[in-house]
Amino acid sequence: MVTPMDPTALGFLLAENRRMPMHVGGLQLFEPPPDAGEDYVREMYQQMRATDEVAPLFRKRPYRSVKTGGQYVWIDDDEFDIDYHVRHNALPQPGRPRELMELVSHLHSTRMARERPLWEWHLIEGLRDGRVAMYAKLHHALVDGVSANRLLQSVLTTDPDQRGMPAPWAARPRARAARAQEQAERSLASLPLSVLRQALGVAVDAAGLPKALYTTLSRSLRNQTSALALYAPRTILNQKITGARRFAAQDWPVERLRAIGKASGTTINDVVLAMCSGAMRDYLLALDELPETSLISMVPVGLRAKESQVASAEGGNAVGSVMVQLGTQLADPLDRLQAVHRSMRDGKEALASMTPMQILAMSALGQVPAVLPTMLKLGGVPKPPYNLIISNVPGPRVTHYFNGARLVGNYPLSIPIDGMALNITCTSYDGRMDFGLTGCRRSVPHLQRILTHLDDALVELEQAVGV
Amino acid sequence: MVTPMDPTALGFLLAENRRMPMHVGGLQLFEPPPDAGEDYVREMYQQMRATDEVAPLFRKRPYRSVKTGGQYVWIDDDEFDIDYHVRHNALPQPGRPRELMELVSHLHSTRMARERPLWEWHLIEGLRDGRVAMYAKLHHALVDGVSANRLLQSVLTTDPDQRGMPAPWAARPRARAARAQEQAERSLASLPLSVLRQALGVAVDAAGLPKALYTTLSRSLRNQTSALALYAPRTILNQKITGARRFAAQDWPVERLRAIGKASGTTINDVVLAMCSGAMRDYLLALDELPETSLISMVPVGLRAKESQVASAEGGNAVGSVMVQLGTQLADPLDRLQAVHRSMRDGKEALASMTPMQILAMSALGQVPAVLPTMLKLGGVPKPPYNLIISNVPGPRVTHYFNGARLVGNYPLSIPIDGMALNITCTSYDGRMDFGLTGCRRSVPHLQRILTHLDDALVELEQAVGV
Numbered sequence: 030m031v032t033p034m035d036p037t038a039l040g041f042l043l044a045e046n047r048r049m050p051m052h053v054g055g056l057q058l059f060e061p062p063p064d065a066g067e068d069y070v071r072e073m074y075q076q077m078r079a080t081d082e083v084a085p086l087f088r089k090r091p092y093r094s095v096k097t098g099g100q101y102v103w104i105d106d107d108e109f110d111i112d113y114h115v116r117h118n119a120l121p122q123p124g125r126p127r128e129l130m131e132l133v134s135h136l137h138s139t140r141m142a143r144e145r146p147l148w149e150w151h152l153i154e155g156l157r158d159g160r161v162a163m164y165a166k167l168h169h170a171l172v173d174g175v176s177a178n179r180l181l182q183s184v185l186t187t188d189p190d191q192r193g194m195p196a197p198w199a200a201r202p203r204a205r206a207a208r209a210q211e212q213a214e215r216s217l218a219s220l221p222l223s224v225l226r227q228a229l230g231v232a233v234d235a236a237g238l239p240k241a242l243y244t245t246l247s248r249s250l251r252n253q254t255s256a257l258a259l260y261a262p263r264t265i266l267n268q269k270i271t272g273a274r275r276f277a278a279q280d281w282p283v284e285r286l287r288a289i290g291k292a293s294g295t296t297i298n299d300v301v302l303a304m305c306s307g308a309m310r311d312y313l314l315a316l317d318e319l320p321e322t323s324l325i326s327m328v329p330v331g332l333r334a335k336e337s338q339v340a341s342a343e344g345g346n347a348v349g350s351v352m353v354q355l356g357t358q359l360a361d362p363l364d365r366l367q368a369v370h371r372s373m374r375d376g377k378e379a380l381a382s383m384t385p386m387q388i389l390a391m392s393a394l395g396q397v398p399a400v401l402p403t404m405l406k407l408g409g410v411p412k413p414p415y416n417l418i419i420s421n422v423p424g425p426r427v428t429h430y431f432n433g434a435r436l437v438g439n440y441p442l443s444i445p446i447d448g449m450a451l452n453i454t455c456t457s458y459d460g461r462m463d464f465g466l467t468g469c470r471r472s473v474p475h476l477q478r479i480l481t482h483l484d485d486a487l488v489e490l491e492q493a494v495g496v
Numbered sequence: 497m498v499t500p501m502d503p504t505a506l507g508f509l510l511a512e513n514r515r516m517p518m519h520v521g522g523l524q525l526f527e528p529p530p531d532a533g534e535d536y537v538r539e540m541y542q543q544m545r546a547t548d549e550v551a552p553l554f555r556k557r558p559y560r561s562v563k564t565g566g567q568y569v570w571i572d573d574d575e576f577d578i579d580y581h582v583r584h585n586a587l588p589q590p591g592r593p594r595e596l597m598e599l600v601s602h603l604h605s606t607r608m609a610r611e612r613p614l615w616e617w618h619l620i621e622g623l624r625d626g627r628v629a630m631y632a633k634l635h636h637a638l639v640d641g642v643s644a645n646r647l648l649q650s651v652l653t654t655d656p657d658q659r660g661m662p663a664p665w666a667a668r669p670r671a672r673a674a675r676a677q678e679q680a681e682r683s684l685a686s687l688p689l690s691v692l693r694q695a696l697g698v699a700v701d702a703a704g705l706p707k708a709l710y711t712t713l714s715r716s717l718r719n720q721t722s723a724l725a726l727y728a729p730r731t732i733l734n735q736k737i738t739g740a741r742r743f744a745a746q747d748w749p750v751e752r753l754r755a756i757g758k759a760s761g762t763t764i765n766d767v768v769l770a771m772c773s774g775a776m777r778d779y780l781l782a783l784d785e786l787p788e789t790s791l792i793s794m795v796p797v798g799l800r801a802k803e804s805q806v807a808s809a810e811g812g813n814a815v816g817s818v819m820v821q822l823g824t825q826l827a828d829p830l831d832r833l834q835a836v837h838r839s840m841r842d843g844k845e846a847l848a849s850m851t852p853m854q855i856l857a858m859s860a861l862g863q864v865p866a867v868l869p870t871m872l873k874l875g876g877v878p879k880p881p882y883n884l885i886i887s888n889v890p891g892p893r894v895t896h897y898f899n900g901a902r903l904v905g906n907y908p909l910s911i912p913i914d915g916m917a918l919n920i921t922c923t924s925y926d927g928r929m930d931f932g933l934t935g936c937r938r939s940v941p942h943l944q945r946i947l948t949h950l951d952d953a954l955v956e957l958e959q960a961v962g963v
Contacts, residue, residue, distance in 0.1 A: 047611045048575070071588065108515070110740050112937075116602065119586040121538065121621050135583065140609065144514045154588050155622075273577050470579075 030105045034091065038170035039101055042091055042143070048272045050140035052147070053174045054442030055181050056133055056278060056465070057163045062189070062433035070154040070161055073432065074117040077152065077196045083109065086171060086210045087198035090146045106146050114148060115196075120155035129156060130276055130477065133164050137442050137467065138274040147171050150198070161434060165197070169444065175422055176212060178441060178456065183209035185429035185436060194432045261416045262320035264313065266450045270469035275476040278440035280461040281487060289487075292494040293363070295370045298421050300490065301455055301462065302326065302373065303366040305419050306355035307486025310365075312479050313357070323368070324357040327415040330377060351376030352415055362489040417451045418443070424458040440465035451476070497572045501558065505637035506568055509558055509610070515739045517607035519614070520641045521909030522648050523600055523745060523932070524630045529656070529900035537621040537628055540899065541584040544619065544663045550576065553638060553677045554665035557613045573613050581615060582663075587622035596623060597743055597944070600631050604909050604934065605741040614638050617665070628901065632664070636911065642889055643680035645908060645923065650676035652896035652903060661899045728883045729787035731780065733917045737936035742943040745907035747928040748954060756954075759961040760830070762837045765888050767957065768922055768929065769793065769840065770833040772886050773822035774953025777832075779946050780824070790835070791824040794882040797844060818843030819882055829956040884918045885910070891925040907932035918943070 034042075045051040061069050089103040120128040132153065141147050147168030154161055167177045184197050201207045261267070286300040295303075305326070313319040329350045353376060356368030422441065429436045440463050443452035450472035454465050464483060468476045501509075512518040528536050556570040587595040599620065608614050614635030621628055634644045651664050668674045728734070753767040762770075772793070780786040796817045820843060823835030889908065896903045907930050910919035917939035921932045931950060935943045 047609070067589070074588075108738060110738065112602070112740060113605070117588050117598075119588040119622055121584050121586040122534070131584075135579070138580070140611075142514070142607065142609070144607075155586055271575060271577065273579060 030085075031092075031097075032089070032103045034101045034103055034170075041168070041170040042101055045140070047140055048270055049444070049446050050138070050272065051169045051444060052137075052141060052166050053169055053172075053177050053444060054133075054137050054167070054276075054467075055163075055165045055178060056276075056438075056440040056442060057165075057181065057436060058438035058440075059161045059163070059431060059434035060437050061159065061161060062435075064433075070152065071117070073161075073434075074115075074152050076432075077150070078111050078115045080111065080196050080199045082200040083111065083198050084200040084207070084210050087114075087146055087148055091143050091170070109146065113145060114150060114198075116149065116151050118151050118153045120153065124155045124157035126156075129153065129162055130278070133162075133442070134274050134276045134470070136164055136166065137276055138272060138470075140272070141166070141168055148198070150196075160437065164442075174420075174441060174443060174454070176209075178422060178424070178439075179212070180209045181439075182425060182429070185425075185431050187427055187429060189428075189430045189433060189435065191430065192432050261325040261414060262322045264320055264324065264416055265316070265318050265472060266416050267448050268450065268472055269447050270445055270450050271471045273470035274445070275468050275470040275473065276442055277466045277477040277480050278438070278464060279480045279483065280438055280440075280463040281484075283457055283460050283462050285487060285491065286462055288496040289366075289490050289494050292496050293366055293370075295366055296373075297462075299366060299370045299373060301421050302328065302353060302355065302369045302419060303362070303490060304483050304486045305453055306357055306365045306369060307362055307489060308479050308482035309355065309417070310357040311482040311485060315478070316474070319357065322358055324355045324416040325414075326353045326355050326417050326419045327351075328353045328373070328376075328418075329420050330380070351380060353419075361493070362486065363493040366490060366493075415449075417453065418449060420452075420454045422454065422456045424456040424463075426457070426459065428459050439463050443467045445469045445472075497552075498559075498564075499556070499570045501568045501570055501637075508635070508637040509568055512607065514607055515737055516911070516913050517605070517739065518636045518911060519604075519608060519633050520636055520639075520644050520911060521600075521604050521634070521934075522630075522632045522645060523743070523905075523907040523909060524632075524648065524903060525905035525907075526628045526630070526898060526901035527904050528626065528628060529902075531900075537619060538584070540628075540901075541582075541619050543899075544617070545578050545582045547578065547663050547666045549667040550578065550665050551667040551674070551677050553680060554581075554613055554615055558610050558637065576613065580612060581617060581665075583616065583618050585618050585620045587620065591622045591624035593623075596620065596629055597745070600629075600909070601741050601743045601937070603631055603633065604743055605739060605937075607739070608633070608635055615665070617663075627904065639680040641887075641908060641910060641921070643676070645889060645891070645906075647676045647680050648906075649892060649896070652892075652898050654894055654896055656895075656897045656900060656902065658897065659899050728792040728881060729789045731787055731791065731883055732783065732785050732939060733883050734915050735917065735939055736914050737912055737917050738938045740937035741912070742935050742937040742940065743909055744933045744944040744947050745905070745931060746947045746950065747905060747907075747930040748951075750924055750927050750929050752954060752958065753929055755963040756833075756957050756961050759963050760833055760837075762833055763840075764929075766833060766837045766840060768888050769795065769820060769822065769836045769886060770829070770957060771950050771953045772920055773824055773832045773836060774829055774956060775946050775949035776822065776884070777824040778949040778952060782945070783941070786824065789825060790821045791883040792881075793820045793822050793884050793886045794818075795820045795840070795843075795885075796887050797847070818847060820886075828960070829953065830960040833957060833960075882916075884920065885916060887919075887921045889921065889923045891923040891930075893924070893926065895926050906930050910934045912936045912939075 041051040066072075085105070088105050088109055090106045091101045092104040093099055093101045118132065120132060122128075136149070136151060141149065147170060149166040151164040151166075152161070153164060156162065165177070165181055167180075172180060180197055184194060186194065195201055283297065286297045286304075289295070289300045290297050306324070309324055310319060327350050351373060354368055354372040356365040356372075359365050359368060420441075420443075424439060436458070438461070439456055439458045441454040441456055442465055443454050445452055445468055450469040452467045454467070456463050456465075464480075466476060466479055470476070508518040533539075552572070555572050555576055557573045558568045559571040560566055560568045585599065587599060589595075603616070603618060608616065614637060616633040618631040618633075619628070620631060623629065632644070632648055634647075639647060647664055651661060653661065662668055750764065753764045753771075756762070756767045757764050773791070776791055777786060794817050818840060821835055821839040823832040823839075826832050826835060887908075887910075891906060903925070905928070906923055906925045908921040908923055909932055910921050912919055912935055917936040919934045921934070923930050923932075931947075933943060933946055937943070
């Protein structure tokens, strides 16, 4: 079965190289159920790989030949081998979170072979606290980050006693997972890029697409001042990257963030950004690399359908983006929080006043952050438009389970690119705010130290507002 | 640094596809020294990856562009990342040999990305008996199987107290490892293919090479009857393969094989082949797939330099090959042993009487078994020239150590190809005969059962000759 490839998916394939693999990831931590036996993980693995029928999304692979005119299309992999995609891993001793992060960093570093469907799923045992990890790797040409997260969640349940649950890649007619799979496909196909393409009548052509987009973006962005501070300082985060990745993850109680927001008249999202601001300030100070002017973060924000005019009928992932001044030049944590709050508010107001075409352009920048700068060659400009990307994606609020195993952590992995070596993605789950930091291992030295700085920043904010 | 690529290396790259990755492997088992602490494996890993300078053989990668006329050349990888190549793995519980074989089978299944140097090295902990495994993966375009084995051995020592030993990939002027690295490069470059090419004046041309070779081979082989029984029965081993591999390994005391040889007037190599014969008979019988006529095994044999006229000055890997009738149609183990012995003796005599050109052709078939049938499209013919490949490569006779860890097992992994789904490679070490079976997971079902059949065959032979 041959299906055409959406230009957005094509863009991710064309933008990819060994230094910039274009896949997103998800790390999930589970506590096995009380009745789990010695063979619990092995049995789970056997059950997952014994999937009868694999959904089309997970069977298709990119293909091009003379017959397809040299263009990429999707074809069904007629030699599909589940054992290539679903793997059982273990951690070296002593099985600390550190060993888990090392393994996941490594798995997230390697580019996927295009001769096979573009996904991997790893079951990981050997954590000394008895927890079990799952790392999922999905190419951005298959799904976007939000859909990937939704897909992984779609197979979970709130019922701790439910068993016999299917894998995310199982074909399941009329089930929630099937809908999530469909939406993932549709959501990618309905991304701003393709809307833009239609709006502009751009030919589906790898060469023409970036130029047309660039023109549109430039035109839209020139009129913006408050929301679009395209003059970020140059930092170590904004250089050419290597193919090696480092991933670090940690979570904090949402309640602590909410208390700070309440006491200071800011939102939880503002507090997340202020934590990142304080952490990046401390991190860059320690490296003697803090710029004199504020770091600017690109922050994707949700748009209501009537604002965006690009939301799909299913209420898909229409997002715009705001360029937030993080206030990293300010020594006082409260000053930073207020700077973030103001910048975010101004940005959202500006977004609300933008024309649909401007929102489309912004949406493109927000929705496909990983590929656009590459395609627009923004990575090579002396002044980066922003210094890093911080996303905050809402997740489920109540405890979820997979075959009786309790989900206790859910950390997103993202895509660093040239000129944008660090990506922070947060997702809330069950009263915790889970932070996932994905960076180039060489450009962002000692990335894991940012976790300590995040913790310090949270404590500082609490002290500053007196909670 | 750009260096031209030898046509043999090129042949392996061109013959490779996702179903037929063209890398060899080695699995080594070590017992840690008595003074090994808790962090022994981690420290070994850190020491290995901290290699100051990596030898050229391990830094080069294939490259082609318009500038190279679309032809592959070797270039030095200027973004070389040791962490991509040297990895620290662990086995899932319970850490039996079975889990090790599963991991190694998986690692051996995946094709290496050409955008990087074509090798990987995995340190594997988590065996429940406390042993440590190393799995090395080297593309056949870099080294041939014999050189790979020699390379891995070159860093070992007979001194249990020696420490601070370098990794196989470390650049070491004038050391044994450096010589092994050089020989590996030269040995591949001096393989019969290139000699043939020179002898025949064949253009270095992917399209022309197979045809010229085919003509030469056909001409040489037509005159042979005893050594070259190119009429093997069709079996399940001789079909199209998939990209999934299964590896199984086990060892037996050489003394047991020697005793059988002594009592029956045969060689240790004959006994190895008779074990394989008995095992394949039982294995195929159980599957109701035993052909009425004898299985034929291609067996590479060493040639003295004056016979081969192709040996390098260093006494390299000049080998010819003999087509051995395994006698699998015979129910009596002693009949099979004698059939193997006669067939081997006749084959060697025929080899001795061959012209240099015929030996060259045979050598090509023996030296590069993995690539030739593919290039000659022998894999597609209704009658395969032989049913499987059984190699027996002599290894070190005394105990060897790596940084105090005692080498207790050394198992080669080889390359199944279309029409040749199973490869058995043996190597002797420290009084043991180590068998490594590499097969296509789908074409050779329950491959690991052949180990039991090998053990049964050995016992049968002992009973038959009364030792």
